[in-house]
Amino acid sequence: MAISAFAAPAAKQPLVEYAYEPAPLGAAEVEIEISHCGVCHSDLHLIDNDWRTSTYPLVPGHEIVGLVAAAGVESNLVVGQRVGTGWQRSACLACEHCLAGNENLCPFQEATCVGHPGGFARRIRTDARFVFPLPRELEAAAAAPLLCAGVTVFAPLRRWKVRAGAPVGVIGIGGLGHLAIRFLRAMGCEPVAFTSSPDKRDEVLRLGAVDVASSTDAREVRRFADRFEFVLSTVPSRLDWITYLQTLKPNGVLCLVGAPPGLMSIPAGQLLTSQRVICGSDIGSPGAIRDTLAFAAEHNVVAEVETAPMADANAALQRVRDNRVRYRMVLTN
Amino acid sequence: MAISAFAAPAAKQPLVEYAYEPAPLGAAEVEIEISHCGVCHSDLHLIDNDWRTSTYPLVPGHEIVGLVAAAGVESNLVVGQRVGTGWQRSACLACEHCLAGNENLCPFQEATCVGHPGGFARRIRTDARFVFPLPRELEAAAAAPLLCAGVTVFAPLRRWKVRAGAPVGVIGIGGLGHLAIRFLRAMGCEPVAFTSSPDKRDEVLRLGAVDVASSTDAREVRRFADRFEFVLSTVPSRLDWITYLQTLKPNGVLCLVGAPPGLMSIPAGQLLTSQRVICGSDIGSPGAIRDTLAFAAEHNVVAEVETAPMADANAALQRVRDNRVRYRMVLTN
Numbered sequence: 001m002a003i004s005a006f007a008a009p010a011a012k013q014p015l016v017e018y019a020y021e022p023a024p025l026g027a028a029e030v031e032i033e034i035s036h037c038g039v040c041h042s043d044l045h046l047i048d049n050d051w052r053t054s055t056y057p058l059v060p061g062h063e064i065v066g067l068v069a070a071a072g073v074e075s076n077l078v079v080g081q082r083v084g085t086g087w088q089r090s091a092c093l094a095c096e097h098c099l100a101g102n103e104n105l106c107p108f109q110e111a112t113c114v115g116h117p118g119g120f121a122r123r124i125r126t127d128a129r130f131v132f133p134l135p136r137e138l139e140a141a142a143a144a145p146l147l148c149a150g151v152t153v154f155a156p157l158r159r160w161k162v163r164a165g166a167p168v169g170v171i172g173i174g175g176l177g178h179l180a181i182r183f184l185r186a187m188g189c190e191p192v193a194f195t196s197s198p199d200k201r202d203e204v205l206r207l208g209a210v211d212v213a214s215s216t217d218a219r220e221v222r223r224f225a226d227r228f229e230f231v232l233s234t235v236p237s238r239l240d241w242i243t244y245l246q247t248l249k250p251n252g253v254l255c256l257v258g259a260p261p262g263l264m265s266i267p268a269g270q271l272l273t274s275q276r277v278i279c280g281s282d283i284g285s286p287g288a289i290r291d292t293l294a295f296a297a298e299h300n301v302v303a304e305v306e307t308a309p310m311a312d313a314n315a316a317l318q319r320v321r322d323n324r325v326r327y328r329m330v331l332t333n
Numbered sequence: 334m335a336i337s338a339f340a341a342p343a344a345k346q347p348l349v350e351y352a353y354e355p356a357p358l359g360a361a362e363v364e365i366e367i368s369h370c371g372v373c374h375s376d377l378h379l380i381d382n383d384w385r386t387s388t389y390p391l392v393p394g395h396e397i398v399g400l401v402a403a404a405g406v407e408s409n410l411v412v413g414q415r416v417g418t419g420w421q422r423s424a425c426l427a428c429e430h431c432l433a434g435n436e437n438l439c440p441f442q443e444a445t446c447v448g449h450p451g452g453f454a455r456r457i458r459t460d461a462r463f464v465f466p467l468p469r470e471l472e473a474a475a476a477a478p479l480l481c482a483g484v485t486v487f488a489p490l491r492r493w494k495v496r497a498g499a500p501v502g503v504i505g506i507g508g509l510g511h512l513a514i515r516f517l518r519a520m521g522c523e524p525v526a527f528t529s530s531p532d533k534r535d536e537v538l539r540l541g542a543v544d545v546a547s548s549t550d551a552r553e554v555r556r557f558a559d560r561f562e563f564v565l566s567t568v569p570s571r572l573d574w575i576t577y578l579q580t581l582k583p584n585g586v587l588c589l590v591g592a593p594p595g596l597m598s599i600p601a602g603q604l605l606t607s608q609r610v611i612c613g614s615d616i617g618s619p620g621a622i623r624d625t626l627a628f629a630a631e632h633n634v635v636a637e638v639e640t641a642p643m644a645d646a647n648a649a650l651q652r653v654r655d656n657r658v659r660y661r662m663v664l665t666n
Contacts, residue, residue: 097583102583102584105583105584105607105608250430250435250438251435251438256601256604256605257605259601259602259605260601262600263598263599263600264598264599264600264601265596265597265598265599266596266597266598266599266611267595267596267597268589268592268593268597268613269592270613271589271611271612271613272589272590272592272613272614272615273613273615274438274613274615275438275612275613275614275615276612276613277610277611277612278599278604278610278611278612279604279608279609279610279611279612280601280603280604280605280606280607280608280609281605281608282605282606282607282608
């Protein structure tokens with residue numbers, strides 16, 4: 001039976017209704033009846049072909065929640081189970097990275113909506129090893145963004161062993177950043193928010209930040225010199241990285257989960273004398289996604305969402321483009 | 334009794350004979366009768382006041398080996414014991430970094446020859462907590478460079494948990510780099526040497542490198558794309574960091590122990606998609622120095638040295654300035 005979806009017919013085009021015949025259900029696959037799908041900035045990049053990897057018609061959507069509608073015989077999931085899936089669709093499961101539990105670094109990985117139709121649809125068929133039972137404590141709409149935005153910020157906090165009590169900076173308080181603030185607070189950390197929207201101040205304090213500062217005013221950033229053990233940057237913008245590096249204590253880590261365009265200029269001396277670290281982090285492995293969901297359920301960390309019917313996907317995408325969503329848009333069927 | 338030494342009377346001046354009255358021996362201090370002192374590039378920077386921290390007359394030298402000549406009552410060392418001391422002279426021993434065993438990150442740390450007379454001398458008085466018994470297996474001249482160059486390269490290999498069998502790049506095969514090659518080989522790793530002196534090739538293979546390439550020819554560096562788990566850069570030069578980053582596997586680490594001048598240009602995307610890391614490392618803590626010496630004794634890792642009498646310090650410094658030493662100059666009393 002054909003699957004109803006919304007697809008961009010070509011780069012930068014509005015979505016249109018689109019139906020496709022799915023491939024036969026593989027033994028290790030499940031079909032999900034989609035109830036919710038988050039909207040990520042990556043969906044805009046895919047629609048616009050910013051990364052030169054898009055194929056059209058392109059069905060976006062990779063923060064997917066729904067019920068298992070059909071389960072291949074080798075899947076560990078059962079029909080009716082509530083599940084989610086995120087950016088990554090599959091990996092080779094045989095290379096050194098997969099075998100080390102770093103499937104998100106697999107050179108043969110495939111993405112949910114690159115070369116495959118994504119979650120702006122009624123249903124999706126995908127590899128059950130990248131589909132995760134949703135803990136019952138989590139409400140579907142608010143949990144959908146955990147599958148991509150959530151794991152993207154949670155995984156590096158775990159991998160870098162950010163300790164309870166640690167002072168941590170979060171740059172950019174959007175879909176990713178607001179979840180980072182909530183996760184950090186739940187971990188017992190003291191998150192300081194850096195935002196280009198000073199009008200968000202009271203809201204961001206309510207999210208759990210202990211302080212809020214302008215992300216673009218170097219004098220404000222400088223107030224936090226030698227303060228942080230970890231700084232997580234969620235923004236795709238050029239910032240004054242030299243000043244941000246100075247906010248790190250010795251052995252402190254600046255971790256990027258958003259990619260600023262162009263080149264970052266880094267003074268090597270700042271890395272040497274205090275043993276500072278700059279690194280990136282890229283979504284998270286299936287293990288990290290399970291960890292994210294379990295922590296979120298235990299500590300009641302979910303996204304702040306706006307919802308809209310799937311049929312209004314174009315208007316929803318426009319709100320994301322305009323940076324007007326606080327803090328994550330989720331489409332519903 | 335006055336201590337005989339060699340000192341630069343002013344910035345960039347040749348050393349001259351110099352005698353000074355030491356302060357009374359503190360309860361936690363020892364006096365070392367110096368037998369050997371290595372010559373580090375940092376000594377040239379100190380003599381030249383490149384870091385604007387020098388005071389004159391300046392007695393250089395911070396890779397010091399000798400016998401304990403006098404021991405304060407609170408020191409754990411005894412007269413006659415063979416010991417060494419390195420770049421760091423003291424720390425507060427009370428801040429969060431000291432208490433975590435990272436005394437080399439202490440904001441109150443003092444250096445052996447910044448504001449104190451160093452090791453180009455007959456004797457030195459210094460804090461016994463930064464003086465280390467030399468394992469008997471180690472020959473004094475060849476061990477002296479372990480106190481600074483050795484720990485500087487060994488500490489990050491340990492801190493970043495470089496595993497046996499790991500493919501590792503070492504950029505710059507001088508005083509630090511040649512020790513890195515030897516340590517890595519003793520750890521069971523596969524070190525590849527990048528050098529600006531291709532004529533060193535056979536020598537560097539004898540040191541233990543599994544391959545040698547030009548550090549400045551991007552085409553040669555590119556041969557090692559996606560190869561290394563760790564790259565250690567010992568050079569103070571501008572290099573093509575973008576190409577070196579591409580030699581890192583996912584989760585790979587580029588660690589700087591030499592400071593290139595100016596700004597490094599780094600594409601954020603290279604950090605994100607493969608979770609690469611750029612960091613610096615700064616000498617090593619007392620614990621790291623003990624670890625370095627113990628590993629060196631166990632695995633017979635020492636420096637390849639040229640020796641010269643202390644009285645020929647100026648000629649020795651000139652050989653270091655001219656990059657003619659293979660691989661470390663050590664002055665002897």
